Amino acid sequence: MSDSHEELDLTLHVWRQPDRAAPGKMVAYKVTGVSTHASFLEMLDILNEQLVARGEEPVAFDHDCREGICGMCSLMINGRPHGGMRATTTCQLHMRFFKNGDEIWIEPWRAHAFPVIKDLCVDRTAFDKVISIGGFVSANCGSAPDANDLLVPKEAADRAMDAAACIGCGACVAACPNGSAMLFVAAKLSHLHHLPQGQPERLARTGAMVSAMDEAGFGACSNHYECEAACPKDISRDVIAELNRDYARSAFVHRERANKADGSG
Amino acid sequence: MDRTSSSSIPVAASGRSFVPDARIPGGPIEQKWAKAKFEMRLVNPANKRKYKVIVVGSGLAGGAAAATLAELGYDVACFCFQDSPRRAHSIAAQGGINAAKNYQNDGDSVHRLFYDTVKGGDFRAREANVHRLAEVSVDIIDQCAAMGVPFAREYGGTLANRSFGGAQVSRTFYARGQTGQQLLLGVYSALSRQIGAGKVRMFSRTEMLDVVVDNGRAVGIIVRDLVTGEISSHAAHAVVLATGGYGNVFFLSTNAKGCNVTSTYRAFKRGAGFANPCFTQIHPTCIPVSGDYQSKLTLMSESLRNDGRVWVPRKASDCKLHPDKIADEDRDYYLERKYPSFGNLSPRDIASRAAKEQCDDGRGVGPGGRGVYLDFRDAIARDGEDRVREKYGNLFDMYERITGENPYRVPMRIYPAVHYTMGGLWVDYHLQTTIPGLFCLGEANFSDHGANRLGASALMQGLADGYFIISYTLGHYLAGVASSSLTSSTAPAFADAERAVKQRLDRLMAVKGNRSVDSFHKELGQVLWEDCGMARTKGSLEHALTAIPKLREQFWRDVSILGGRDSFNQSLEKAGRVADFLEFAELMCKDALVREESCGGHYRVEHQVEGEAKRDDQNFCHVAVWEHTGDETPPARHTEPLAFENVKLATRSYK
Ligand SMILES: Cc1cc2nc3c(=O)[nH]c(=O)nc-3n(C[C@H](O)[C@H](O)[C@H](O)COP(=O)(O)OP(=O)(O)OC[C@H]3O[C@@H](n4cnc5c(N)ncnc54)[C@H](O)[C@@H]3O)c2cc1C
Ligand code: FES
Numbered sequence: 001m002s003d004s005h006e007e008l009d010l011t012l013h014v015w016r017q018p019d020r021a022a023p024g025k026m027v028a029y030k031v032t033g034v035s036t037h038a039s040f041l042e043m044l045d046i047l048n049e050q051l052v053a054r055g056e057e058p059v060a061f062d063h064d065c066r067e068g069i070c071g072m073c074s075l076m077i078n079g080r081p082h083g084g085m086r087a088t089t090t091c092q093l094h095m096r097f098f099k100n101g102d103e104i105w106i107e108p109w110r111a112h113a114f115p116v117i118k119d120l121c122v123d124r125t126a127f128d129k130v131i132s133i134g135g136f137v138s139a140n141c142g143s144a145p146d147a148n149d150l151l152v153p154k155e156a157a158d159r160a161m162d163a164a165a166c167i168g169c170g171a172c173v174a175a176c177p178n179g180s181a182m183l184f185v186a187a188k189l190s191h192l193h194h195l196p197q198g199q200p201e202r203l204a205r206t207g208a209m210v211s212a213m214d215e216a217g218f219g220a221c222s223n224h225y226e227c228e229a230a231c232p233k234d235i236s237r238d239v240i241a242e243l244n245r246d247y248a249r250s251a252f253v254h255r256e257r258a259n260k261a262d263g264s265g
Numbered sequence: 266m267d268r269t270s271s272s273s274i275p276v277a278a279s280g281r282s283f284v285p286d287a288r289i290p291g292g293p294i295e296q297k298w299a300k301a302k303f304e305m306r307l308v309n310p311a312n313k314r315k316y317k318v319i320v321v322g323s324g325l326a327g328g329a330a331a332a333t334l335a336e337l338g339y340d341v342a343c344f345c346f347q348d349s350p351r352r353a354h355s356i357a358a359q360g361g362i363n364a365a366k367n368y369q370n371d372g373d374s375v376h377r378l379f380y381d382t383v384k385g386g387d388f389r390a391r392e393a394n395v396h397r398l399a400e401v402s403v404d405i406i407d408q409c410a411a412m413g414v415p416f417a418r419e420y421g422g423t424l425a426n427r428s429f430g431g432a433q434v435s436r437t438f439y440a441r442g443q444t445g446q447q448l449l450l451g452v453y454s455a456l457s458r459q460i461g462a463g464k465v466r467m468f469s470r471t472e473m474l475d476v477v478v479d480n481g482r483a484v485g486i487i488v489r490d491l492v493t494g495e496i497s498s499h500a501a502h503a504v505v506l507a508t509g510g511y512g513n514v515f516f517l518s519t520n521a522k523g524c525n526v527t528s529t530y531r532a533f534k535r536g537a538g539f540a541n542p543c544f545t546q547i548h549p550t551c552i553p554v555s556g557d558y559q560s561k562l563t564l565m566s567e568s569l570r571n572d573g574r575v576w577v578p579r580k581a582s583d584c585k586l587h588p589d590k591i592a593d594e595d596r597d598y599y600l601e602r603k604y605p606s607f608g609n610l611s612p613r614d615i616a617s618r619a620a621k622e623q624c625d626d627g628r629g630v631g632p633g634g635r636g637v638y639l640d641f642r643d644a645i646a647r648d649g650e651d652r653v654r655e656k657y658g659n660l661f662d663m664y665e666r667i668t669g670e671n672p673y674r675v676p677m678r679i680y681p682a683v684h685y686t687m688g689g690l691w692v693d694y695h696l697q698t699t700i701p702g703l704f705c706l707g708e709a710n711f712s713d714h715g716a717n718r719l720g721a722s723a724l725m726q727g728l729a730d731g732y733f734i735i736s737y738t739l740g741h742y743l744a745g746v747a748s749s750s751l752t753s754s755t756a757p758a759f760a761d762a763e764r765a766v767k768q769r770l771d772r773l774m775a776v777k778g779n780r781s782v783d784s785f786h787k788e789l790g791q792v793l794w795e796d797c798g799m800a801r802t803k804g805s806l807e808h809a810l811t812a813i814p815k816l817r818e819q820f821w822r823d824v825s826i827l828g829g830r831d832s833f834n835q836s837l838e839k840a841g842r843v844a845d846f847l848e849f850a851e852l853m854c855k856d857a858l859v860r861e862e863s864c865g866g867h868y869r870v871e872h873q874v875e876g877e878a879k880r881d882d883q884n885f886c887h888v889a890v891w892e893h894t895g896d897e898t899p900p901a902r903h904t905e906p907l908a909f910e911n912v913k914l915a916t917r918s919y920k
Contacts, residue, residue: 055825067563151423
């Protein structure tokens with residue numbers, strides 16, 4: 001950041017929708033005097049200040065940490081989740097990547113499982129539902145052995161961490177032509193399944209989470225891998241291959257269990 | 266003993282009437298927690314599901330509490346304002362979590378962690394609480410590892426550690442630069458498991474706006490559904506607040522944008538004592554402010570200080586030069602110079618003030634001269650760029666994204682920013698506030714960090730409170746309450762509180778003024794940063810105490826909130842929070858004014874010896890506990906005396 005900075009005047013086309021049920025539309029706004037050092041969300045703050053000054057209702061958008069970790073911010077910017085810059089969330093995107101006079105199209109995530117609540121905010125509770133079905137290790141508080149009793153090879157911990165970096169923002173779903181949550185689900189599974197702690201429930205977890213994903217209204221994965229390109233945390237499509245391997249086995253185990261349960265196995 | 270300051274703040278002669286006994290168990294410090302646990306009453310397992318517990322907050326403290334209480338069998342409801350419990354502000358913690366495991370065999374122990382925390386807190390924390398925290402720290406790491414938190418590992422598979430601000434042992438556990446995220450995802454997974462099992466009812470995008478107190482006990486809360494705007498009442502046998510810190514009172518801070526004081530301040534207005542509100546922490550390593558559009562400040566984890574060296578040019582005339590052009594002898598590595606034994610790892614308050622001094626002295630760098638260098642040149646030369654990238658890669662990337670500068674080539678520029686609040690609701694050893702049945706955990710309470718928190722100790726405290734303490738102490742409370750005694754959510758106490766909440770929202774909507782909510786919040790932040798920030802004087806605080814009521818009055822006359830009350834309305838959410846900040850800020854400044862000493866993050870310019878903070882143990886070795894006495898009357902200050910029986914009261918020295 002040098003002392004020097006420019007100011008940008010921009011034309012924004014923003015999705016406005018009063019609530020879940022009402023129809024929405026794109027509305028054009030001029031926003032002026034945006035410093036190139038401002039973040040994209042700070043640019044929207046400036047727009048909102050200008051709207052309030054004119055007595056117009058500000059644009060609703062989700063955000064919280066503004067440093068790329070909470071996963072609360074979203075936005076399709078010029079048709080790309082988080083603006084399409086590699087490994088960058090909307091809140092980390094800075095205006096120095098735009099030019100004076102640019103037109104920018106800003107829309108909410110569009111996916112069957114993520115209905116719009118207002119303007120640019122969507123409902124992502126479908127993600128929470130999927131996690132509540134199996135995205136955990138069943139270890140009650142107080143039952144743990146000494147942490148160093150269970151050795152974890154460094155490579156395994158690193159692989160687990162690569163997948164665990166997911167912030168649950170939903171960019172993968174928004175990017176997918178089918179609205180699938182495959183990368184999100186696979187990342188959670190990959191995190192747990194590279195660790196010894198995740199092994200006892202491995203196949204049951206995989207089966208349960210994949211079914212929950214379908215039930216929550218997410219589409220099927222047909223290997224477009226737009227998700228990988230959109231992920232602000234650089235999560236690799238490899239996790240999907242890991243999921244598919246386990247899923248095949250989980251279906252088998254599931255059948256075996258069902259057979260045993262009804263006495264025929 | 267208290268002294269009434271020159272301003273007209275009434276000081277109660279004795280704390281006994283308002284501040285209850287802190288219920289610190291007798292016996293040697295090492296045995297207090299074990300003794301307390303044994304003496305606590307238990308709730309029969311079959312009866313636990315008949316008890317309703319409300320947990321407000323889903324961060325490390327609240328999420329862990331909700332999950333653990335549900336595992337035990339209680340009927341739990343959990344609330345958060347974000348769209349998912351996984352997004353609580355704990356997610357943003359970078360550096361790590363402390364625990365007295367002594368895995369590195371470098372001389373750590375429960376006692377040493379206890380000692381460091383009491384001393385680091387500048388002798389303004391309660392010994393018994395801190396010792397318990399150090400004791401349970403080891404269990405936290407076990408629990409998190411069992412839940413699949415991907416902590417950093419050595420090649421042999423054991424857990425890795427690093428040393429962290431203010432500690433001379435390596436006791437900090439971490440997961441790259443995303444420790445808070447990984448710990449919170451662990452908590453969220455445990456919470457999700459209980460939600461899936463139907464044991465926790467989760468209310469996301471729901472904001473608590475009041476605590477309901479009936480017959481002297483907390484019996485529930487009033488909330489607003491942030492999507493529909495609907496106001497509703499929720500009854501419970503006990504209420505647990507774990508709503509985080511109030512650093513955003515300064516507008517610019519490292520906290521997430523939604524962090525607020527509403528839940529604890531509303532509890533204060535219902536009779537909960539607020540302790541040490543002036544104890545706020547300024548973190549030394551944040552990215553400096555770049556312009557007036559700035560909406561938040563980004564922390565650069567202080568783990569960077571393990572390898573980065575802090576300096577400014579020796580001569581003010583060199584400040585505009587490119588750092589490469591400044592020869593070694595013209596650089597002032599001022600922390601190494603002033604504090605030879607701790608150097609770049611000096612505690613936060615000391616490192617922050619030292620940075621301010623250099624900049625006040627005209628030797629700051631970057632825009633407005635408000636920055637100092639954090640330089641990795643020597644670490645890169647010593648260990649290689651790859652090793653540095655492995656340790657700090659994501660932080661370096663974050664820095665570059667924000668500033669457009671590459672810190673592998675050019676030293677980072679950093680400046681202190683508001684980061685953490687040690688003050689909070691007063692709680693006893695059981696984490697109960699002055700209102701029976703109202704408990705407070707995590708950053709929202711005041712209990713463990715005194716006047717300054719050591720790095721990597723907030724995550725530890727949040728999880729200690731949520732996983733290992735509240736499960737015992739809440740059971741003890743509930744065992745004394747009949748499960749049949751649930752106050753109905755249609756009882757008059759709820760109806761009255763609901764009405765008050767609605768009236769307040771209507772009043773906000775009715776102002777229909779001309780200024781945005783943010784503009785008021787920014788102005789408040791500027792007043793506090795100047796007058797009640799890193800250095801405070803009687804004059805500055807008195808200035809703030811005249812400016813804040815004026816600003817508050819303007820706010821209620823001229824704030825503009827568009828949209829409706831009964832729908833999704835982010836301006837209204839913010840307005841409610843800012844209205845509370847505008848009242849709370851005054852309490853903070855009053856507390857700072859009466860505390861005529863310097864300790865930890867509270868630095869009164871009048872009380873120093875050669876630039877080092879001068880504590881006054883004669884007059885201020887106590888917790889200040891504020892009581893709300895009414896909207897038209899000033900709050901009353903009470904005290905809980907602090908006794909140091911295990912760590913000798915001494916002047917903190919890091920030289
Ligand atoms: C950038 C940054 C880095 C940090 N790094 C470290 C570190 O490395 N090590 C360390 O130990 N500490 C660190 N800290 C401090 C630490 O992260 C926090 O102190 C800690 O996580 C607080 O946890 P908590 O559970 O008390 O609150 P939070 O995590 O803040 O959770 C608060 C919860 O309360 C809810 N809530 C708040 N108000 C309301 C309301 N009115 N109604 C309903 N719900 C509400 C929120 O939705 C949220 O769920 C860092 C802090 C910051 C800002
Ligand atoms: S606001 Fe938290 S990730 Fe963008």
